[in-house]
Amino acid sequence: MSESVQTEAGVLSRLLPYWKYDQHYLFHDDGKVTAGFELRGVSLEAYSEEQCLQFQEEVLSFLHVIPQKVSLQFVFQIRPSSPLLEMFSTYTSPEPFLDKVWKQTVQHYKTHSNIWHSRVFLFVTLVPETRKEEKTTWTKIKDILGGSSSTYVLRKTNMWRRSQTQRIYHVADQIKSALSQMQVNARELTQIDFDRYLYQQLNPRRAENIPYDIQFRDDNDNESYVREKITFSSLQRFPREFILDDYIHRVMSLKDIPQRQSLVSMSPLLQQREFPLDICVGVEACSPENILKELRRARNVQANLTTSGKKDEHAEHEHRILQETIHGLVEGEHKAFRTSYQIHFWGRNDLEIEEIETNLRSLVHQCSEAKELREEFSYPASFFGMLPGGFEKVRTKRALPMISSQTVSLLPLYQHPRGAAHPVVLFKSRCDELTGFDPFDPRLAASNAIIFGPTGRGKSFLAQYLLLHYTRIHAKMIIVDIGGSYRRLTELLGGVYIDLQADGDCSLNPFLSLRGELEPGYLGELAGVVERMVKDEGEQHLNRVQQHYIRKAIKLLYQENQDQLHFRGLYSCFEKLAQQSDDKDDRALCLNLAKRLSLWIEGEGGKLLCGSHHINFNAPLVTVDLAGIPPVGDLQAIVMQILATLIRFHVSHVDGPKIILFDEVWKHLGDPAAATVLDELYRTARKRYSSVISISQKLDDFLNPTIQTSIIQNSDIRFVLKTIEELPLLQKVFKLNVQELELIKGLRMRRGVFSEIFGMVGEEHSVLQVEVTPWIYWMCTTHPPELQLEKFYQFLFSEADLNQRISWLSAHFPHGITSDELESAKAVVKRERG
Template sequence: MGLTTLRQAIHGPKVPPLAQFLNLWSLGDGVLVGVDLSMSSAYELELDSLRLADPARADLFETQARAFLNALPADVTLQFVVQVRKGDPDAIRTFRRSNAHPDADALSRLVIEKKCEALERKFLQRRRCLLFVTSHPKDGLVPVSPIIPRFKRPMRQVTAEFDALRRKEHAALDQVVSERLHNLGLKSRKLDSQELLDLAYRHLNPAKAEGLPLSRVSPLRTLREQAAATPLREEFDHVRVGDAYYRGVSLLRLPETAHPGYAWRLLDSLWPDCDLNLTVHTLDAEKAVSSLKLKNNITRTLAFSAMSKNYEAERKHQELDELLTEIRATAQRLFRFSLSVLVRAEDPETLRDKTAAVLGSFHDFASAEGLSDDMNHFRLFLGSVPGHARLNNRQFYIQTDALSGFLPLSGSWRGSRQKKMLFETPLGELVGLDPFDDDLPAKHGLILGTTGSGKSFTTNYILSAYLAESPENHVVVIDVGGSYRKLARAFGGEYLEVELSEKFGFNPFPPRSEIAPEGEFDGDAVAYLSLLISRMCLRPGEGVTTTEKAFLETAIKAAYAAKEEVTLSDVRRELARLSGERPKAKAYADALELWTSGMYGRLFDRKGRLDLKNRLVVFDLQNLENHPDLQGVYFFVIRSVIWAKLQNRRLKKIIAIDEGWKFFNDDVGSELIENLYRTARKFNGAIFSISQSPKDFLDTKAANAIIANSYVKYVLKLAKGHELLSQFDLNENEVEAVKLLQSKPRVFSDLFVKFGGRAVVARVEPCPLDYWICTTDAKDHVTEEKVRAENPGLTETDILLKLAEGK
């Protein structure tokens, strides 16, 4: 027995250290340099859901994806990695931070904290799409050949020049990729050196949460020596790194056709923790065709020249022959690509179950076939590290059109940069929204949902989240019913059940110092007052002419000429003075008698204003149902009540109008609501119009103007009216998504969100505290009253907490 054999018998076979298998040499300026002198950079991609895109936009995206692939130079490797991870602590941390206001009240802080605690207990997943871009030395050239050394110049100078040349080549590739991603409409962010290091280090050392700071990386040692800090054990059917088990599943047989829909289904079927890896290597056309011809000849010889028929070689020959025929017939680029999924689990049994699920997903992928790649799991494990894309040997030749159908470039939109409100998706991803997102041209929104879909609950949920975010967020609700009473009680808001009483009277005319602060009248404010007077004076269906608007504005300005505070009687007198030259002015003056000395005079012909400093004010107009003229006027007079709030640009304001469509269903009402939308936009405000019927809303004269100015749409489950959603700027794929929305009373409601040009299907699944703040269910009301009766001394917050504990 030799010494080597004896040593192996005692100590086992000698296994090279993990570092020797890593293609990591150094790192700097956002570029990872490999031992083979390849250079890799990484991008994080912000994806949109192509399945919700307009079909024409989706077709254009596919065309641009092909252009992206065709623009790549030869001998470049791209690796698309979709990381699927359990939980989303970063999003929750960001939400906490962006909603942490030092002046927030106790309930607001409690709402934020309870949301976060509930989310941390739920099943959540985070999907992150990364693109690794790797360039290789041209023709395999390196600065020094081991056979013919270059002694003419100092080695330091030779290597420095080579490094500068390689970095220049890689920078050019980075520029091409960035420009093409932009043309695709994808937002991308290049990862810096620390982020690249984190990607590699955390993958190689899954149990080390602290990471490796870039400042601790020594330039005297290779990066691979410092990155591999966890023992790795390779087995036949898995790889074990620390306490984590990994197994790779490779694409063994291509699907019959390549279509983005298949890639979407494959991605949807993946659950934490796993990585989808799609590797693309661009080929030199002439060299690739020559290589294919050679392989085709070999397979033909094996298939037909042997004593026994080789069916595998025959099948391979047919595939290569078809590919060569197609290459000759088209001008498409040729690529080599591979597709695999790396599955991670904490124990072998869970790993086995997860692997079986992934294999089943491959079978659903248009008759594709996956393989649990035994004896290849180690290479597939390393394949998730930048610069290691070529390690998957199960590669296929593919052309541009087919390859574009595999690219994993569709995903759920992650939401606004500032995550002021958090929603979940049906798959458990978090979406953060900011109602005042800077990317929105206007902040106005629509909320649609039939009775029982959770419309009132969802509106309360949105408004409560908005109020909890900052004490400088104000809300005014105009309602016909009691859907917002609980919200007002919870946040200490002012709830006004308006009736025909002096208690709810006020002067609709703002002081001169507010309407003309520098001597010049605010045009929108004067126009609004003239329309308001028209609403008081005209019968339903009558419109106001341009001439009438002119003399009404003249009368209003004349009334302000000598007064700081103007009343309706002052304007009536000015109209009477104008009646000589404007006969129609007398008709207006006469009609105003009802609103000055008549039964409504005590409401609006008076000095003084409602003092509504509270940041939440709810106007409930239900008690005015028997006075429809007064109800309609009061609806629009509310703008005068909140004028001081509107003018304060420091405050963010949401004005929620629930089922208000009947108030702007004539010409004057239409102009009044359009004026309100315009004014709110000018003064940092947003109007949310809420309706249970798309048809009722669309039948109003102001519908087109409101929809055109509403860049946010929240749509819940609808019983009917789906065919009308296209008029709300939803495309056919978005309408289909609305048809599939689900809801479960007292548990969740699906919510389609159109946010500017983005769209996502979210889910409102409240924590217990949110539930008891927002519920409008009659049974819940009985339960709440019982708890209040049993605990008379508890504060409002304590009552809500007690209810939440019992849910």
């Protein structure tokens, strides 16, 4: 480094133009005023070519509404860690050991995972009104008021500030409205947001050690100038860099735009996640005459190069581009802009800053061969030019003349989906940014979810990963499964596991005790169950008289037989109705219904439907395994219909969040009566603060006409695992584009490290990575060798509970095991046993 010119902190504050706030607008001492927004950029990851072209047209339309005398600064920030981790830490679980699991998750992301966070800001600065060769309004006010009384000065100043506030309000509102047309969400910055942003930019090391909220925790000072309030650091200027708050800082500017302009021209730079940086794109609309002269001069230079005798393809390309640009401006097809593109980066020492610069130069060249210029002898102006309202400091030397189509390719409006602001579950993007997920996110139209994937792709793993996290919101959970995939999870969470068998101890009783009157909806569902039991196989519906007496018997059951709320009690009600009837046909009908019902009471499913031990859903987690139900007649369909009725009643009458999961049980749901109950469950899930998760390995399950409408249309959350065979059907069912299908084909997995899924959460479609701690991996695994190893450990250490088993296995085999490693892993367990 060459000899420095040191500036202490007090002088640093005087280098800044920031004066006062009025409402949420930042006033500069030269009369400019700045409004700020934080933007949620658009994810292009799953956009089709047509969608990209449409978005490009929307951005062009946005540029065309930028008024004169207004400069925009788009600031794209990349920082390590993520605020979503802090939000994730705010939830607690009912079990203390699970709180430890979540702390391990946060620590894992902080220490073992490469986590980054991107933010996009937009600063809109209004230049004071002035005419050519005239002073600004603010300058004239200061000259006129010289020597006036303080009261008069204050009154005139406030009048001017109110006028400027009204102007910036209308401009900011116009910009925000234009952003909304592109589906870009804009949150207006407050005074605190401005202070926090400037504090972090001007005091980078201090902000790491003393966050803004702590530094200004007791701040009540509204009288100080903004620049004095937020500057604490010293500044040292050198020819090639400057030192601010003990970090070495450099700025790099774009001196030549990408040769091929598109929405993704700068994506190599925007997607890097190896070091923090700021990218600032300054844009100011101007009249075409202001830049035509420069463009023609540049065109003539390139024309001379092309006719110099030696073929120069680059010059020919530049000449053609310039000629098209000039033609577009002359014909009025494009709007003229002055646009700057600056990259601010920093490091702790010379070696680190040199390495970052080398990587940055390589990345810039990958952006369609754009060319960069490292700033020298221009500090601190080039850095201050990236701060809010600082565009004029770089306009003359670094702003390039451009047309709207060229400016579009530089705007950093693209981010990976951030997901829910208050995450219950965390995923990662391919750019190592966290994405929050909450099934009850208010932005979602429906809270239900679909999980689809072929056998062995990890559907049950993903489901258990989600369910485990749902304990953080104290959700009540009901799982309906075939095969026992959730037995371990149920044991871990202290739930009730019900293994339904035709000759087992547990029975299904749809007749629940009620505190009030029998609701019409519940009465209809009970009547539907009974009708399904007493009608002949293949018969569509009973006649109206039969349906009437079924409802009448159920009402009688609840009125006079409260101590016999079961099928045997209903049988007695049919007999009682027969005795009370004076019509022989009605008596015969009631006796016939009683006889048909008795076939179920005394038949093969008798113990399942009329046993003494009735299942209930009072526990926080209840898992019902249907594997033991024999395919006898309509028994499976009736069991599923009763379950659906019980679940819907539970959802309607229990407070708090509820999660219902159906895993591969769709063959039992083909009956229209059961489908009707499910339709009600899916349609009213969000209103009832519940979420239904549907899992299948065959899309045909969701295309059954009796349930298709319920599931597909009422599920705003879809998780798709890697598949190739089902891609055509996926495209048809979920209306996916070619790019989304390619993403699904390319999903990756590293067992024990991460697995990828394609998530469609509301409007956000992207690839999500499930990255877990070793403990969560072993808890959710369904990999046969790993389950065998756990059983072997349980055999040798019978005194250990499930949590202890998982803790030991995750500590010794953090990434799981393969089939080839099973025997060696067993040997490790044996040595532990001694």
